[in-house]
Amino acid sequence: MENPILDFLYLVCIILFIIGLKRLSHPDTAKKGNMIAGFGMGAAILITMFYPMENESNNYLWIVGGLILGGIIGFTAAKKVKMTAMPEMVSLFNGLGGACSMLIAAVEFYNLPEGTPMMSTEVLTIIFALFVGSIAFTGSIVAWGKLDGFLRDSLVLPAPQVINIIMLVAVLVLSGFIMVQPELNFTLVIILLIVCLVYGITFVTPIGGGDMPVVISLLNSFTGIAAAGAGLIYGNQVMIVGGIIVGASGTILTVLMCQAMNRSLFNVIIGGFSGSGSSSGSDREQVVKEASHSDTAIQLKYSNKVMVVPGYGLAVAQAQHICHDLEKALENEGVEVKYAIHPVAGRMPGHMNVLLAEADVPYPKLLELEEANEQMSTTDMVLVIGANDVVNPAAKEDTGSPIYGMPILDVELAGTVIVLKRSMRPGYAGIENPLFFGEKTKMLFGDAKDSLGKLKEEVGNA
Amino acid sequence: MDSILQFIIDNIEMLYILVFAIFLGMEVISKVPTVLHTPLMSGANAISGVVVIGAIILIRNTNPGNYIMLIIGMLGIALATVNVIGGFAVTDRMLHMFKKKKK
Numbered sequence: 001m002e003n004p005i006l007d008f009l010y011l012v013c014i015i016l017f018i019i020g021l022k023r024l025s026h027p028d029t030a031k032k033g034n035m036i037a038g039f040g041m042g043a044a045i046l047i048t049m050f051y052p053m054e055n056e057s058n059n060y061l062w063i064v065g066g067l068i069l070g071g072i073i074g075f076t077a078a079k080k081v082k083m084t085a086m087p088e089m090v091s092l093f094n095g096l097g098g099a100c101s102m103l104i105a106a107v108e109f110y111n112l113p114e115g116t117p118m119m120s121t122e123v124l125t126i127i128f129a130l131f132v133g134s135i136a137f138t139g140s141i142v143a144w145g146k147l148d149g150f151l152r153d154s155l156v157l158p159a160p161q162v163i164n165i166i167m168l169v170a171v172l173v174l175s176g177f178i179m180v181q182p183e184l185n186f187t188l189v190i191i192l193l194i195v196c197l198v199y200g201i202t203f204v205t206p207i208g209g210g211d212m213p214v215v216i217s218l219l220n221s222f223t224g225i226a227a228a229g230a231g232l233i234y235g236n237q238v239m240i241v242g243g244i245i246v247g248a249s250g251t252i253l254t255v256l257m258c259q260a261m262n263r264s265l266f267n268v269i270i271g272g273f274s275g276s277g278s279s280s281g282s283d284r285e286q287v288v289k290e291a292s293h294s295d296t297a298i299q300l301k302y303s304n305k306v307m308v309v310p311g312y313g314l315a316v317a318q319a320q321h322i323c324h325d326l327e328k329a330l331e332n333e334g335v336e337v338k339y340a341i342h343p344v345a346g347r348m349p350g351h352m353n354v355l356l357a358e359a360d361v362p363y364p365k366l367l368e369l370e371e372a373n374e375q376m377s378t379t380d381m382v383l384v385i386g387a388n389d390v391v392n393p394a395a396k397e398d399t400g401s402p403i404y405g406m407p408i409l410d411v412e413l414a415g416t417v418i419v420l421k422r423s424m425r426p427g428y429a430g431i432e433n434p435l436f437f438g439e440k441t442k443m444l445f446g447d448a449k450d451s452l453g454k455l456k457e458e459v460g461n462a
Numbered sequence: 463m464d465s466i467l468q469f470i471i472d473n474i475e476m477l478y479i480l481v482f483a484i485f486l487g488m489e490v491i492s493k494v495p496t497v498l499h500t501p502l503m504s505g506a507n508a509i510s511g512v513v514v515i516g517a518i519i520l521i522r523n524t525n526p527g528n529y530i531m532l533i534i535g536m537l538g539i540a541l542a543t544v545n546v547i548g549g550f551a552v553t554d555r556m557l558h559m560f561k562k563k564k565k
Binding site for chain 2: 017018020021022024025026027030031033034035037038041044045048049053055056057058059062063065066067069070071073074075077078079081083086087089090093094096097099100101103104107108111121216217220223224226227230231232233234236237238239240241242243244245246247248249250251252253256257348349350351354357358
């Protein structure tokens with residue numbers, strides 16, 4: 001059954017999605033873009049509720065119940081989550097979307113009318129939605145766990161590549177087997193579903209926590225593709241186009257993130273950061289110099305230019321506000337303060353920008369990688385706050401290092417480097433950082449928030 | 463082989479839509495400042511919750527007496543709605559912070 005007006009309104013929803021995404025990619029229009037896309041989604045849901053169908057029995061109570069339940073949970077979670085936990089949240093949300101595609105595919109299998117030929121594009125579509133949806137589901141859950149910390153990287157599978165190839169072959173063979181059966185064998189479908197779910201886990205588990213942003217972006221595009229697959233089952237244009245656009249844009253975004261780390265997507269998925277670097281920090285003398293708060297404060301005060309390099313540690317310590325306070329105190333003393341933002345600092349690209357914007361740090365103070373490196377040689381002091389891998393010179397010097405080739409912030413070009421860190425533990429990629437043993441480097445141990453607070457006080461007193 | 467050709471003939475419009483949508487998705491996003499990568503990913507993630515429409519279609523076609531299907535359908539709607547509402551709300555929160563600094 002069709003309804004020309006509602007069909008046309010579906011088209012309008014698609015246009016709203018596209019305009020929304022387009023606006024989301026410019027800083028001035030992003031907020032509006034998000035609203036427009038959200039409005040499009042609301043309209044699409046309403047249209048679907050009233051679109052005329054054959055054998056409709058509506059069950060509106062169940063629909064509204066599901067919408068309210070999901071709406072309340074989603075809204076509360078989004079409002080309560082801390083800015084630092086944003087990446088985990090996105091990953092979890094994404095997994096739930098994938099789970100929905102998976103459920104739809106499973107149910108549509110079950111509902112296939114008797115006598116449906118198994119060797120048909122219809123069945124192939126359902127298998128596809130089931131496969132992609134379940135990988136996005138369990139994969140996102142694992143990514144969430146890794147970022148949240150309840151799953152550690154130490155969980156290692158023996159020969160992960162071999163396992164993943166076996167899983168993929170198993171999925172293909174099972175799918176083929178389902179399609180050559182004379183009629184629907186639902187037990188086989190359940191087995192396929194379980195294999196797909198396990199594949200999602202084995203797919204993400206070997207990938208290091210440092211690469212999770214890339215993985216989340218990739219899984220996000222999977223969810224889009226799964227939604228498009230489910231859309232093909234119903235021949236629903238909004239789902240198909242919306243899903244494919246997310247799938248395509250998610251893939252592009254994934255590639256952009258990989259480029260920021262100077263690695264290929266293939267390398268991220270297959271390689272991962274495998275434990276500690278083979279031969280890192282070879283020739284450097286392993287002596288750590290410790291700095292005191294008062295010395296550092298005085299040195300800061302009499303600098304002309306200070307560069308702050310924020311990392312995940314800043315986010316964990318919730319130190320963005322006190323960092324901004326210190327910056328203001330220094331500016332009052334006539335010191336020029338800039339922030340050097342590495343594209344993959346934090347757990348997601350743009351993570352630091354969001355965090356510093358929250359603390360009202362003026363936008364022009366944030367320098368991107370290249371600009372920051374250009375100014376590094378004229379900088380007197382660098383404050384590395386909870387960042388590690390993005391300032392690791394091993395990426396330039398040590399060909400054996402797993403992060404070799406990644407562009408880094410050249411903090412050693414500056415006069416002095418002060419590293420604020422809780423302990424000597426290696427960063428998220430799990431590799432030693434020769435910078436900490438460098439000639440120009442001093443370590444300021446302790447919680448970033450406490451240390452910055454003390455520094456600010458000392459700058460005021462001195 | 464014949465069935466593949468037949469499929470292409472039957473679904474040629476769909477194939478056009480798929481191809482155009484892929485290119486559109488890639489073009490829409492190709493020039494994005496790094497600052498916006500996270501909100502953009504989150505916003506796109508909310509849009510992928512469009513699968514909620516599938517769950518609504520599913521439930522509307524279900525026999526009112528079939529409680530198992532209704533519960534699965536409602537679960538599907540709830541899961542996807544968390545993705546949609548949560549996704550848009552989180553994105554809005556992130557973008558709100560950019561707004562503030564402009565003043």
